[in-house]
Amino acid sequence: MYRETGITNTSSSSAQDDAALLALIQRGDEYAMASLFDRYSKVVYSVALRVLRDPAAAEDVLQEVFMQIWRSPDGFVATRGSLGGWLAVVSRNRSIDALRRKRPTECVDDIALASNYNLANEAEREMMVERARGVIQLLPMEQRKTLEMAFFDGLTHTEIAEMTGDPLGTVKTRIRSALLTLRKAFTA
Incomplete structure (x- = not known):
């Protein structure tokens, strides 16, 4: 997929690759969106699954997050951090929102999240x-x-x-x- 969008496939995802993919997505490039999805879907899904503990609900959050990127790729501001970190936070927030809609009596703060990202x-x-x-x-x-x-x-x-x-x-x-x-x- 990278060849068709003009982006070289490297083992490490760099901010420049992410920026290039987002620029292509802004122009409606479906291959770039597929590449971005391939790169970050596991992170988004795993965060959602840890919060929600429901595979179907985690898939819904995954779809919502990537639809948000497709609709407005300029929502991510590169100067505030990495795309992967931003997607993890968006996934977590969407998952918490889903929990609140689903079980408003349960305290969301009691849910422990394990993360591969060191936010500090x-x-x-x-x-x-x-x-x-x-x-x-x-x-x-x-x-x-x-x-x-x-x-x-x-x-x-x-x-x-x-x-x-x-x-x-x-x-x-x-x-x-x-x-x-x-x-x-x-x-x-």
Whole structure:
């Protein structure tokens, strides 16, 4: 399925692959939706099943969650975390809602959820990402542009120098200065 959507199949699901799939889904690409379903349906279903303890109800939640993605793929905001984590939370919330509709007298807080995701680590990671974004925004324009080209576009120092017309040494100095600024921000 990946070949038909233009996405390469790798063993690790990356945020870039997820973003590309969501972009294709936004354009109505059914193959991209099938790929996303293949990648995350087990997570969504297992979370729903643990909460609901009913395979049929868990399948209903699974269908609801993926229909939500199909209808509005822009509902996921990549800056807030990973797609897998977001889907697990959405699945959990939908399952709890289903429990409340089904058994309103039972206390939902008493249900223990086992999760493969360490939400504390994910929250800490997100805080660090936001902190790094803030520091990057404060960098001088030349440093920020060069750093973004190197780390987000994956360009080599030589390629950056060719694209910008700056000397190779200047490119290296800008990247090093930007990285030192980031390091100071995180060690302070």
